Amino acid sequence: MTVSNPQAMDLHSRIAARTARVGVIGLGYVGLPLAMAAIRGGFAVTGFDIDPGKITAIEARRSYIEAVPQEALAEAVDAGRLRASCDFDGLAECDIIAICVPTPLTAHRTPDLSYVENTGRDIAARLRPGQLVILESTTWPGTTREVLAPILEATGLTAGQDFFVGFSPEREDPGNRQFRTSTIPKVVAGEGEEASVLMAAFYGAVVETVVPVSSTATAEAVKLTENIFRAVNIALVNELKLVYDAMGIDVWEVIDAARTKPFGFMPFYPGPGLGGHCIPIDPFYLTWKSREFDQPTRFIELAGEINTAMPHHVTDRLALALDQKSGKALSRSRVLILGLAYKKNVPDIRESPSLKLMELIEARGAETAYYDPFVPEIPPTREYSALRGRRSVVWDAQVIGGFDAVLVATDHDDVDYAALTEWVPLIVDTRNVFARRGLQGATIVKA
Known part of the structure; x- marks a missing residue:
């Protein structure tokens, strides 16, 4: 795939030259590691968060996320590669904007997209031609196309023509020292061919392996599938724990023995x-x-x-x-x-x-x-x-x-x-x- 749109061509060139500025909204367990991975990839980053405590910590060169070494954070701030702010007006300076905000459930266990929607409005208020807006927050298939893009297009700019939209699910695993953001394969998709090319180009500069898929809805479904797989298997062993306990059988002994099979079994544990x-x-x-x-x-x-x-x-x-x-x-x-x-x-x-x-x-x-x-x-x-x-x-x-x-x-x-x-x-x-x-x-x- 290639880009022919002038806006896309310009951004693609800036990504290749590492002159594009990256904005990361939400500096928690997902956003701050992503910001540091982008810096390691050669980009300058501005991090945004509504929590002034996070901004103060970053300005003080203090990491509050285990996956982000304090020395690396301090080096990025001292070198001017990382800025942090509560002032979202700085989004206008960013060429690539990644949304890393929570997507919780309501009290009735329905999706609460208020953080995504409010962030989308914050971006829309500063949106300009040539920007790539990426959603990383986990959500239902269709959110990028049906929720985020219309909020941004309410400005009168058109997705895929004036600006570009994509989705890439976060895959952070707090406490896992075997992997870091840049070594975890990254699923990417864009709304339209040129957005897809820009997504692959940006993340290709940030992580070791990029996995392009055909649509943002597919990418959104990938993330849900990964976690549903874990939830269902954990539920299975939780139920087995109750059944085996009634039989006087230790479920942990059963799992430890079953995992010796070199194929066809993956251990999950109750809790x-x-x-x-x-x-x-x-x-x-x-x-x-x-x-x-x-x-x-x-x-x-x-x-x-x-x-x-x-x-x-x-x-x-x-x-x-x-x-x-x-x-x-x-x-x-x-x-x-x-x-x-x-x-x-x-x-x-x-x-x-x-x-x-x-x-x-x-x-x-x-x-x-x-x-x-x-x-x-x-x-x-x-x-x-x-x-x-x-x-x-x-x-x-x-x-x-x-x-x-x-x-x-x-x-x-x-x-x-x-x-x-x-x-x-x-x-x-x-x-x-x-x-x-x-x-x-x-x-x-x-x-």
Whole structure:
């Protein structure tokens, strides 16, 4: 494919020469790593965010994202390759604009595109000919064409002629040190042939491998498919955990043995529920959109029901263990949640099942606290405002020993699990961390 449109030709040349300025809107787990990857690719970047705390941190050369080394951030700022601002007027200077904002669910589990729509309006207010606008936020197939492009075209400019629009799903995995943004293959698509060429040219300069697909809707569907695959398989092992537990069979032993098969099996592991910015949310974007086509998504919805029910199962298991092992009712107990982050070795608490567990356990009359070496204080959240401001307890024998039970919700590596077996009488383990380490001592119940 080639470009013949004068606007596209000019931008393509600027991309090749690395003179195009890149704007990244949303400097969180997706946006800041993307900004740094673009800088490594030779581009100058302006990052935009409505949170002044992020801007202050970047200006102070302080990284708040594990995937972005502090030294690299400081070097980019000092060299003038990275600027950060809350003033969106700077978008007019950017040739390429990547949107990396949240796409959560409403209280009724329908897509909330307000962040994308508001960002689109912010861009439209500064839109000029020759710009490439990219959506990276996960969403339902058709969003780029049906939602973002019309917002931008309300300016009177025409997509594919005056400016260009594309979609490339983010594939960040917080805490995964094996991959970084530039080494993860990037799926790309544009609205029209010239937008597609520009997308491939830009990302080809930023990442090692570009995977072009035929349409933005296809690219949007790729991201949903990846996370639905994980959600359904996690739901399967969560259900198997309940079935095998009733049979007296250890599901973790079953999975460890099954994974020795060199073909036809991929291990997934049960847990206390789903967390993170993708898996608990993304499948419902497809179930919502599928209704427009009168297509049922029973499999996906069933997986959602199973995964959503897991915190309730764990709470019941905790109550039963307290009653059987110590003769104490949950309503009269003090329970420590070990691990607030949604996955180990990261500070990310988005959609963490630990928050739901605290809410459920307290609703049954118990007192809860948490310990997490990565999360010193619970920040503001959309759903759990009552937990805001609570701080992690101190890792101390006397403090931890004052709890009737410890519920392991996140298996951080940097925890002295051996000491824990000596400090508390009851441990409810949802991650199989004690068996994996061969630890005994306290009463340990798998849940």
